[in-house]
Amino acid sequence: MRRLTILMIEQSFIIREGIKTLLSQMNQPFTMEEIDWVVADLPKLLRKTKPNLVFINPVSVVPNALLSRTNDHKILFIGMIHGETELNIISKFDICLDVYSDKQTLSKQIEELIEKNIGSSKEKQNSNLSERETNILKLVALGLTNNDIGEKLFISSQTVMTHRKNITRKLGIKTVSGLTVYAILHKIIKAEEL
Amino acid sequence: MLINKDMKMADVIHLDHHLLHVINRFNIQLGFEDKTVETVCKEYQVNTDFFLEIVNTYHDPSYFPLKNLQRFKPTLLVDYLQKTHHYYLGIKIPEIEQFINQLLLNNKIEPVHSKLLADFFQSYKTELTTHITKEEQRVYPYVKRLEGYLTQSIDKELITKEIKDYSIQEYEQEHDDVEAKLYDLKNIIIKYLPSPTDSSLFNKILHDLFELERDLNNHGRFENLILVPIVEKMEKDLLQKIKKS
Ligand SMILES: [Fe+2]
Numbered sequence: 001m002r003r004l005t006i007l008m009i010e011q012s013f014i015i016r017e018g019i020k021t022l023l024s025q026m027n028q029p030f031t032m033e034e035i036d037w038v039v040a041d042l043p044k045l046l047r048k049t050k051p052n053l054v055f056i057n058p059v060s061v062v063p064n065a066l067l068s069r070t071n072d073h074k075i076l077f078i079g080m081i082h083g084e085t086e087l088n089i090i091s092k093f094d095i096c097l098d099v100y101s102d103k104q105t106l107s108k109q110i111e112e113l114i115e116k117n118i119g120s121s122k123e124k125q126n127s128n129l130s131e132r133e134t135n136i137l138k139l140v141a142l143g144l145t146n147n148d149i150g151e152k153l154f155i156s157s158q159t160v161m162t163h164r165k166n167i168t169r170k171l172g173i174k175t176v177s178g179l180t181v182y183a184i185l186h187k188i189i190k191a192e193e194l
Numbered sequence: 195m196l197i198n199k200d201m202k203m204a205d206v207i208h209l210d211h212h213l214l215h216v217i218n219r220f221n222i223q224l225g226f227e228d229k230t231v232e233t234v235c236k237e238y239q240v241n242t243d244f245f246l247e248i249v250n251t252y253h254d255p256s257y258f259p260l261k262n263l264q265r266f267k268p269t270l271l272v273d274y275l276q277k278t279h280h281y282y283l284g285i286k287i288p289e290i291e292q293f294i295n296q297l298l299l300n301n302k303i304e305p306v307h308s309k310l311l312a313d314f315f316q317s318y319k320t321e322l323t324t325h326i327t328k329e330e331q332r333v334y335p336y337v338k339r340l341e342g343y344l345t346q347s348i349d350k351e352l353i354t355k356e357i358k359d360y361s362i363q364e365y366e367q368e369h370d371d372v373e374a375k376l377y378d379l380k381n382i383i384i385k386y387l388p389s390p391t392d393s394s395l396f397n398k399i400l401h402d403l404f405e406l407e408r409d410l411n412n413h414g415r416f417e418n419l420i421l422v423p424i425v426e427k428m429e430k431d432l433l434q435k436i437k438k439s
């Protein structure tokens with residue numbers, strides 16, 4: 001996983017530590033620059049720290065600083081919202097987290113945001129299926145369950161699951177009926193076999 | 195940029211025309227002149243706050259303020275969700291079906307391929323219809339009844355029986371996603387069908403599929419993240435009320 005550079009503008013020590021804990025528990029490597037005073041010159045700070053993500057408590061920056069944020073689309077601005085906040089402040093951020101949300105919600109939101117906007121380093125596989133995968137795809141398309149397939153090929157159903165996940169990722173097709181259509185189009189099975 | 199109550203409704207459409215059909219769900223029709231969002235909402239007797247939250251979550255998928263959304267009345271939400279269902283089954287699905295029928299009649303497209311697509315889409319339609327019917331017959335009426343009980347004098351037995359027979363937790367557990375097949379259908383057309391001599395019909399289908407998927411996504415989030423928790427809270431409140439009485 002790629003190491004993220006994070007700028008954290010939040011006066012509350014507890015909240016800064018909380019976000020760090022969340023990121024560590026997600027096994028997300030990061031370096032964090034922590035700012036616990038009110039920021040007047042945000043652009044300068046951004047030039048200096050070159051972050052991927054900026055967490056900001058809106059009260060920790062002078063109101064106009066948010067307006068003048070640089071139009072660098074690579075930086076993601078995350079508002080950390082404490083209670084009622086005006087829509088026009090919320091709208092300055094790419095995304096907002098409610099600091100009172102439960103842990104599950106927060107880690108899900110952070111995970112999504114890292115994945116979507118920073119792009120995970122998982123390299124894109126090409127869509128060529130291995131021979132084994134093609135075999136398994138055929139059996140799936142014919143309607144066999146993971147257990148059936150495991151027995152037939154002398155592998156555990158857990159291994160079948162792993163293969164199926166790889167097939168889905170490579171092809172961009174999730175459902176059995178979708179895989180069936182793919183298999184017919186690529187003459188892996190014939191429509192009459194169904 | 196998020197939408198606020200002082201913006202002109204016409205500007206909202208210019209900003210994001212995908213909101214057109216969302217706005218129609220509130221029975222709001224075109225011809226806004228220079229009226230603001232707030233004025234138009236008042237004219238159509240629509241709750242402005244609720245309207246803003248809905249269009250904003252739709253407009254910007256990263257905007258989803260749980261706390262704000264969970265403060266609305268369950269029936270308000272259910273009515274909106276029901277209108278959305280109606281849009282899927284009454285408008286969007288028939289529209290895509292029409293395009294698919296045109297595919298079947300188009301002699302430039304390999305009949306085997308158009309048949310594969312048509313069958314796949316039919317099975318999707320069945321899946322979606324079953325999903326929606328269940329929600330409309332079982333879940334939504336349950337939510338509405340519970341909200342009714344909150345304002346009536348307490349009928350201990352009735353309420354206890356109701357929550358025992360069915361609780362929102364059951365819905366939460368069996369609520370499946372209806373987007374997987376759509377996702378597949380998109381990729382089959384984009385990546386795997388042999389390229390036709392003329393893509394225009396496929397483009398129209400894809401355009402509709404993307405739009406439907408985006409809509410279903412938003413809809414599903416409201417069901418899972420908003421409807422479930424507010425009904426859970428209602429169940430708790432009712433049971434507490436019974437204890438006290
Ligand atoms: Fe629904």
Ligand SMILES: [Fe+2]
Nearest residue numbers: 325329414417
């Ligand atoms: Fe649903």
